[in-house]
Amino acid sequence: xxxxxxxxxLWGTFGLCLQAEAPTEQQQKERWNNVFAxxxxxxxxxxxxxxxxxxxxxxxxxxxxxxxxxGRNTIAMARLGWDVTGIDISDxxxxxxxxxxxxQNVNIRAILASANDFxxxxxxxxxxxxxxxxxxxxxxxxxxxxxEKPEGMVVIEGFQEDMxxxxxxxxxxxxxxxxxxxxxLRIVYYEDTVGPADWNDGKPAPIVRFIARKEQK
Ligand SMILES: C[S@@+](CC[C@H](N)C(=O)[O-])C[C@H]1O[C@@H](n2cnc3c(N)ncnc32)[C@H](O)[C@@H]1O
Numbered sequence: 001x002x003x004x005x006x007x008x009x010l011w012g013t014f015g016l017c018l019q020a021e022a023p024t025e026q027q028q029k030e031r032w033n034n035v036f037a038x039x040x041x042x043x044x045x046x047x048x049x050x051x052x053x054x055x056x057x058x059x060x061x062x063x064x065x066x067x068x069x070x071g072r073n074t075i076a077m078a079r080l081g082w083d084v085t086g087i088d089i090s091d092x093x094x095x096x097x098x099x100x101x102x103x104q105n106v107n108i109r110a111i112l113a114s115a116n117d118f119x120x121x122x123x124x125x126x127x128x129x130x131x132x133x134x135x136x137x138x139x140x141x142x143x144x145x146x147x148e149k150p151e152g153m154v155v156i157e158g159f160q161e162d163m164x165x166x167x168x169x170x171x172x173x174x175x176x177x178x179x180x181x182x183x184x185l186r187i188v189y190y191e192d193t194v195g196p197a198d199w200n201d202g203k204p205a206p207i208v209r210f211i212a213r214k215e216q217k
Contacts, residue, residue, distance in 0.1 A: 025089060025114050032090035036070055044198040047076035048131045050209050054155045054189075055080065061126030064147070066115050066140070067133040071097025071108065078106040082127070085109040087118050115140050120147035129155040132199045134173055141181035148214040154182060159199070160192055160206035178210040185212035 013031040023031075035041055051073055060081035068074045068086025070093050077084045078101065086108060088094050094110045101108045111118070115136045120143045128144050130137045137144070137156060144154060159172035179187055189211035197205035 025116070029089045029091070032069075032088075033092040036090055036092040036096060042201040044202050045070075045072055046198075047073045048157055048198055050157045051129055051131060051155055052076065052080075054129075054153070054211055055082075055127065058127075058153075062124060062149075063127040063129065064120070064125045066128065066130040066137055066144075068097055068110065069093045071100055071110065073129070073131060074108045074110070075101050075104060075106055078108045079104075085111060087111045087113045087115060089114050120144060122146055123149045123152075125149060125152055127153050127155065129153075131157045132159065134158050134171070138173070138177055138181040142184075145182065145184045145214065148185075150214055150216045152214045154185060154210070154212045156208075156210040157198075158208060159197065160208045162206035163200075166205070172206065173208050178208060182210070182212045186215050187212045 013028075013035050055077070061083065063077055063082040063084040065074050065077070065084060065086040068088045069090070071086060074084050074086035074097060086094075086097060088097075088110075089112070091112055094112050097108065098110045101110070115133070116139065120140075124147050126149055128148060133156075137158075148154065156178060161170070161172040161174050163172045164170050175192075179190055187210070189209065191207075191209040193207055193209075194204050195207050196202050197207055
């Protein structure tokens with residue numbers, strides 16, 4: 001029963017991301033705080049496999065995670081030697097991420113900030129990544145591109161919008177949304193497929209995966 005309630009709360013919160021009348025950031029923050037306060041939300045707590053594969057063999061540098069949630073990726077990236085900053089709108093997510101990093105004795109920078117207001121800076125990061133953040137990322141694509149160092153990478157995984165049919169409300173990246181949003185970068189990988197999805201409890205779902213690189217001028 002708890003699991004059904006957790007799933008209901010999770011999908012309700014996800015759907016809010018794109019509902020006709022956009023929720024305020026305060027409403028989003030409260031919904032995600034409630035989701036993260038539940039211990040048995042149905043999602044994969046391991047770091048995102050596509051992200052880990054994308055950085056294999058890369059020299060660690062400065063990284064930014066947009067929407068770090070409870071920090072599963074941020075902590076894994078810090079363990080790999082990346083100097084990583086995670087931002088999120090949920091103070092409960094940030095609190096849990098910082099506590100877990102401390103417990104594991106790894107250094108992360110966990111910042112309570114909306115992706116829409118965050119100061120991304122210029123040529124600051126070797127890697128900007130996001131998993132299951134959708135329009136929160138593409139709405140800020142121009143700022144992310146400016147924040148990339150030359151040769152810097154963007155790595156993204158999220159639901160494809162066909163997921164909307166499964167949950168009965170709008171969710172996910174629209175067709176070719178990522179290549180369009182990041183067309184200033186060199187797209188080195190793009191996949192629109194069905195596969196195991198972290199935020200679908202590891203069960204298959206429509207998924208997009210994306211890697212792009214900023215060319216040296
Ligand atoms: C589905 S969770 C994904 C968390 C994490 N990326 C992961 O895959 O484990 C969505 C996250 O986006 C965060 N979020 C929602 N709106 C945001 C915004 N405007 N700025 C930053 N984070 C936001 C939520 O608080 C939540 O942590």
